Amino acid sequence: MTEATERFFESLPARAPEILRGLVSGTLQIELSSGNRTEHWRVQMQPGAIEVSRHRGPADAIWYSSEDLFDRLVTGRAQGISAVLRNECTFSGNVVLFLAFRRFFPNPPGTRDPREVAREQAGRLP
Template sequence: MGATAEQYLRQLDTGRRPDLPETTAGTLRLDVRDDGSTEHWYLTIADQHVRVTRSADDADLVVRVDRWVVDQMVNGELHPGAAMLRNELTMQGDMRLLLVLRRIFAGPAGARHPRELGRAALAGRTATGAREVRS
């Protein structure tokens, strides 16, 4: 089994996250439900850093989710957008921060960003075209 939500969230607070947009700032609260109780994780996002605390304070975006769903997102087995469409994750507030949540949770192991795939394909076509011109 992979990381749990708690393990993953605690390690988020370790430094700069170049995958986050530089201009994005806001607060996000994860209300993680499990066996009749709720844990509150408060994420403050600014300057490509994520600070994580345990708080039930108001946030720009509040996400309510069951523990098993968060555990799947942490391990790259479930995309936050898919969880939202299946009503396994509900949100209230600034929906733009959902995009940040997508970047915070890792994708599947070995996944690559679509832009990387496009650049690789373009580089392959350019190299093929250069060889054909030389022939």
């Protein structure tokens, strides 16, 4: 398990009030594999709160990923939906939980909000 992934999971409870504002509620089991070893993360989400544990248990959705891909996701070098569509990882269960969880991942380095760019461009008009 990389340090970036460990820090990512540790940061979730503090970031949840800002990110989980909707009515999302449920448990996401994340299975991260590397060779013959699998790390288990259980993420319980509810509006404004999240609980993280390293135990397996009943879940509304399960996400299977390699440790390498997950490390790229938590550092902004990969995008969750793109990874699923390219079949780099798999997901089963309540897709709303995956869509909510992916909002915790950072944007790629150098990414800017298009509204910010438009405001800058508008400010440069004669």
